[in-house]
Amino acid sequence: MAIRQIAYFCADVRAAAAAHHSAYGSGPFFVADNIPLARCVHRGVERPHDHSSAYGQWGEVMVEFVQQNNPGPSPFHDIYPEGSGRYGFHHVAVFVEDVDAALAAFEAQGAPCAMRAEMADGFVYAFADTSATLGHMTELYTPRPSLLGFYAMVADAAREGAPPRDLITTIRLR
Template structure:
């Protein structure tokens, strides 16, 4: 039996766990000609939970938009258990998750858990709830479910505008420009 469809969600994000976020961004810029990348450091996640238990994790993110795809690199900066370490040990890197924006966040998360998948990490960034659902046993990656909030829509719009107007200058920037 096929699961209930994704309610017209589309995959908007491809994310990778990396060893060196700046080096990876530089490699992608040189190889694919995409940019600029925006760095999010000292990320404040409200109410972070790893596999149902309170657990903070220190990580840095670099993001870029290319066409309709949001590319994200994640560098974990600590030894804490995390959904990133679930797939890649320290020093390893690779594809980690796809991302979707859910109109009805709770309903979408429940849809995944009803299929037997576990929420690997959850929290909030600003006004937006998000989680990683561990679909790796079936899909080879996790899925990040983002709550549809003006906060995240504005973020993606600003990221798209920056990529469309990029002239190659200032290839790695502060994410503060996006908010």
Template sequence: MNIMADAAIVQNCYVVTDLEKACARMHAMFGIGPFVGGAETVLTEHRYRSKPAPPIRFRGVFAQSGDLNIELVEVLSTGPSAFHDMFERGQQGFHHTAVFCEDYELQRDAWVAAGFEVASEFTSHVAGRVCYIDTRNPLGHMVELYPPSADLRALYAQVRQMSARWDGRDLIVPR
């Protein structure tokens, strides 16, 4: 099965219980930083397993590790979502990989046609329409699909540049 032949994994995301502690731990373990972001974000027009659902509220940051973007997410909302499918409140761990799609809807529908369910789909103020495909069986995690968003690619470039110039002082910096 080859659903996304030319797609490159651009991000690994971890759900964390305390964003500041997780940034400090990732820096201590892997030397990465700075972590960009940290403000509360709301993902609107949320559909959970094809049904309308409350928005997802979270705090998140992006960092760079070589060519890979790292996202840390502290989920604040309690409603159903792809995040809560994997981690109950108070739990943390690896949640998803992310890929850019040249044709978001075509790629999303290809995953569904291959037997995978869209766990959560929502609108992000940076990327537009985004979804998590439930690939826990066979991968053990979700796959996030991005549309071809210039704003999101610019954010990734900003994080990469900030990482290259980082002086090691401020671990978490606002966007």
């Protein structure tokens, strides 16, 4: 299973993306605010989950910065407790053929499902809680054409060398 993305939990995705670009030359970044979810189950309980993410390329891997916009339990607050003011590395993402089968395999290895979410278009992703053994979560999703296209767009933008005024572009995910 190859790591396709690394992700950091932060207070402000735009500020984190700009700081990462300044330090490492990553980007440009595409920011999706208030990513809509049709359903989200965290630790077996259906909950609202409002988050925003910035996506950019960092060498051969996508880097994501994610902020949680609503209070309450989440896979982000599982590692960085709400109100602690702590932020940092949160997860790696991998492609799997079947999210639920991969979750079951991780569960059998002692890494329970922290969250399973569905977007309105049927896209499913999940977090296996691998923090006890790896120190971070592992995000799982199936490499369907729309996702592969998004990854390619982000990588292509980095290869094209967008000028600094285009460092951050707001996009809409459905």
